[in-house]
Amino acid sequence: MIRELTYSQALREALTEEMERDANIILMGEDIGVYGGVFKVTDGLMAKFGEQRVIETPISESGFVGAAVGLAMCGKRPMAELMFMDFAWVAADQIFNQATKMRQMSGGQVSVPMVIRTQQGGGRGNAAQHSQCLEAHFAHIPGIKIALPATPHDAKGLLKQAFREQDPVVVIEHKLLYNTKGDVPENLAPIPFGVAEIKRSGSDVTIISYSRTLLHALEAADSLAKSGISAEVIDLRTIMPLDMETVVKSVRKTNRAVVAHEAHRNAGFGAELAARITEQCFGWLDAPVERVAALDVPIAYSQPLEAHTLPSPEKIIAAAKKVMYKN
Amino acid sequence: MHLAREFERRCEALFQQGLVRGSLHMCIGQEATAAGAALALRDDDLLITNYRGHGHALAKGISPRAAMAEMLGKVTGCCKGKGGSMHWTDVSKGILPANAIVGGGFPTIVGATLAAKMDKLDRVGVLFFGDGATNQGTAHEAMNLAAIWKVPSIFICENNLYSEMTPISKTTPNKDLAERALAYRIPAVIVDGNDVEAMNDAVCNAVQRGRRGDGPTFIEAKTYRTVGHMIGDSQIYRPKDEVELWRTERDPITLCASKLLTRGVTAAELSAIEHDVTAILDDAVQFAKESPYPELDEVFEDVYGK
Ligand SMILES: Cc1ncc(C[n+]2csc(CCOP(=O)(O)OP(=O)(O)O)c2C)c(N)n1
Ligand SMILES: [Mg+2]
Numbered sequence: 279m280i281r282e283l284t285y286s287q288a289l290r291e292a293l294t295e296e297m298e299r300d301a302n303i304i305l306m307g308e309d310i311g312v313y314g315g316v317f318k319v320t321d322g323l324m325a326k327f328g329e330q331r332v333i334e335t336p337i338s339e340s341g342f343v344g345a346a347v348g349l350a351m352c353g354k355r356p357m358a359e360l361m362f363m364d365f366a367w368v369a370a371d372q373i374f375n376q377a378t379k380m381r382q383m384s385g386g387q388v389s390v391p392m393v394i395r396t397q398q399g400g401g402r403g404n405a406a407q408h409s410q411c412l413e414a415h416f417a418h419i420p421g422i423k424i425a426l427p428a429t430p431h432d433a434k435g436l437l438k439q440a441f442r443e444q445d446p447v448v449v450i451e452h453k454l455l456y457n458t459k460g461d462v463p464e465n466l467a468p469i470p471f472g473v474a475e476i477k478r479s480g481s482d483v484t485i486i487s488y489s490r491t492l493l494h495a496l497e498a499a500d501s502l503a504k505s506g507i508s509a510e511v512i513d514l515r516t517i518m519p520l521d522m523e524t525v526v527k528s529v530r531k532t533n534r535a536v537v538a539h540e541a542h543r544n545a546g547f548g549a550e551l552a553a554r555i556t557e558q559c560f561g562w563l564d565a566p567v568e569r570v571a572a573l574d575v576p577i578a579y580s581q582p583l584e585a586h587t588l589p590s591p592e593k594i595i596a597a598a599k600k601v602m603y604k605n
Numbered sequence: 606m607h608l609a610r611e612f613e614r615r616c617e618a619l620f621q622q623g624l625v626r627g628s629l630h631m632c633i634g635q636e637a638t639a640a641g642a643a644l645a646l647r648d649d650d651l652l653i654t655n656y657r658g659h660g661h662a663l664a665k666g667i668s669p670r671a672a673m674a675e676m677l678g679k680v681t682g683c684c685k686g687k688g689g690s691m692h693w694t695d696v697s698k699g700i701l702p703a704n705a706i707v708g709g710g711f712p713t714i715v716g717a718t719l720a721a722k723m724d725k726l727d728r729v730g731v732l733f734f735g736d737g738a739t740n741q742g743t744a745h746e747a748m749n750l751a752a753i754w755k756v757p758s759i760f761i762c763e764n765n766l767y768s769e770m771t772p773i774s775k776t777t778p779n780k781d782l783a784e785r786a787l788a789y790r791i792p793a794v795i796v797d798g799n800d801v802e803a804m805n806d807a808v809c810n811a812v813q814r815g816r817r818g819d820g821p822t823f824i825e826a827k828t829y830r831t832v833g834h835m836i837g838d839s840q841i842y843r844p845k846d847e848v849e850l851w852r853t854e855r856d857p858i859t860l861c862a863s864k865l866l867t868r869g870v871t872a873a874e875l876s877a878i879e880h881d882v883t884a885i886l887d888d889a890v891q892f893a894k895e896s897p898y899p900e901l902d903e904v905f906e907d908v909y910g911k
Contacts, residue, residue, distance in 0.1 A: 385907060
């Protein structure tokens with residue numbers, strides 16, 4: 279049966295089902311209890327599962343993310359919610375030096391099956407310290423998996439999967455996706471990590487994206503179609519693990535690639551994608567890989583400045599036309 | 606205590622021979638904190654220590670063979686040679702990975718003991734850290750969390766008066782770091798960290814509190830490392846006679862031995878311990894030297910679960 283849910287409803291359903299399935303799942307974060315989280319994703323969960331399993335923490339990102347590391351090493355499956363991705367820096371030691379390292383440092387004696395849920399991105403005037411997209415920083419550190427759902431369907435399926443992984447996972451939501459709606463079947467199974475989805479097939483150019491920028495990519499593909507350009511759109515869904523197979527197959531077919539994300543362009547994940555596409559598809563490419571990303575400046579508050587900084591469907595259209603040598 | 610000291614002496618020699626790499630932080634002069642604490646703990650009680658943790662882990666029961674092989678980066682090491690001196694782990698003895706980030710273990714021990722509390726286990730978790738670590742934000746976040754969650758964390762501060770090369774007077778307004786725990790309403794005691802019995806008493810009390818469900822305890826152990834922060838430390842930052850005083854009059858092993866002699870333990874019994882330790886370490890070093898290095902493909906193992 280097909281049902282329509284918002285992204286946040288889908289996330290809440292995933293949390294509810296997973297907590298019902300596994301009594302070791304514990305949620306920790308700021309304001310996630312009685313208030314239900316500032317984006318309301320955990321609304322009602324404390325009432326349902328109690329204060330022992332939905333823990334309202336002090337404003338101590340290092341403290342509770344690190345406590346999640348300890349819980350995870352001792353048999354629990356904690357989820358630490360970072361209210362904004364930007365606060366990952368505050369907990370950076372616990373994420374990057376602790377959570378990701380324990381298994382390897384101990385020669386495999388311990389594991390850290392914890393989930394960090396957070397949201398990122400601009401478009402709401404939250405300015406420089408509440409709008410950043412930081413997935414590339416996570417992707418640079420081995421030992422953690424990274425999911426970036428673009429739709430309610432994937433939000434539910436990927437979050438469910440996150441609780442079944444054996445390693446730290448960061449599930450990165452986008453603040454402008456919470457109210458988007460989409461079909462989420464009643465008994466949606468967890469979505470395996472490392473499986474990209476071709477959201478739209480095409481023959482002239484491959485647009486590779488994830489998270490909210492995927493919606494821009496689909497919009498772009500619609501209008502490109504009107505000007506006679508057939509774009510294939512790939513949603514990576516997870517960037518670690520990364521499904522290069524789907525990307526390579528598509529690019530070898532279309533011979534052109536645009537990578538699009540909201541994170542900064544410089545050393546963004548798009549740079550990694552462009553490098554890999556070049557390595558694996560060099561002989562097939564008819565144009566250099568184009569990157570669409572945020573400008574390399576802090577995200578400004580003022581609406582026109584913010585819009586100018588962030589990617590848009592128009593910028594993706596321009597990039598696609600560029601690799602087609604059209605204007 | 607003797608095992609810890611001689612283990613590190615061997616490591617020092619192996620370092621000089623180029624067989625131990627990286628940096629080697631020894632706990633020489635501080636062995637009583639480890640021995641006193643470990644005697645109060647069960648195997649299933651948890652321990653998180655730091656880069657100066659050889660004494661703690663040995664006292665908690667890590668195998669000297671596996672520990673020495675780890676020092677040499679061998680596949681038979683407690684962490685398959687991937688952790689080295691600073692990350693010894695032995696889950697079967699409750700030893701979670703030791704931490705080389707100053708203050709890094711604070712939140713983790715809180716989480717680990719929260720898990721014990723949730724599972725209604727009566728195990729406690731001990732965190733060892735230095736005076737300098739109490740200046741990290743994590744220390745304060747974690748003490749606050751431990752207090753509000755009432756978890757059985759035992760925070761043992763080894764106040765050896767220096768963080769690396771900097772004396773405590775330059776870094777910390779408090780002389781007694783136990784004060785810091787009191788700010789979070791965590792019961793805190795100050796102990797002579799070179800007196801193994803006093804250490805044991807303090808940790809026994811903390812363990813009882815923890816097992817009873819009374820929450821965390823903070824123990825400030827006043828102690829001193831009589832060697833450099835790491836090998837190669839010139840120690841120009843502290844007076845030689847200060848070091849000498851601690852090394853001669855306040856040495857925890859000598860103090861313990863003379864106490865034992867007054868209580869009827871014989872000199873022969875004490876030297877038997879020394880003999881045993883020599884045999885254990887001869888065996889451990891030989892085992893470590895003869896063990897192979899890990900296969901190169903091993904780098905890809907233990908990064909993610911399978
Ligand atoms: C976050 C961090 N900063 C700095 C260092 C380098 N460092 C290693 S040990 C140390 C001193 C720590 O002093 P203290 O906590 O008193 O412990 P001690 O070594 O005296 O036992 C420093 C600064 C580190 N490992 N981690
Ligand atoms: Mg110190």
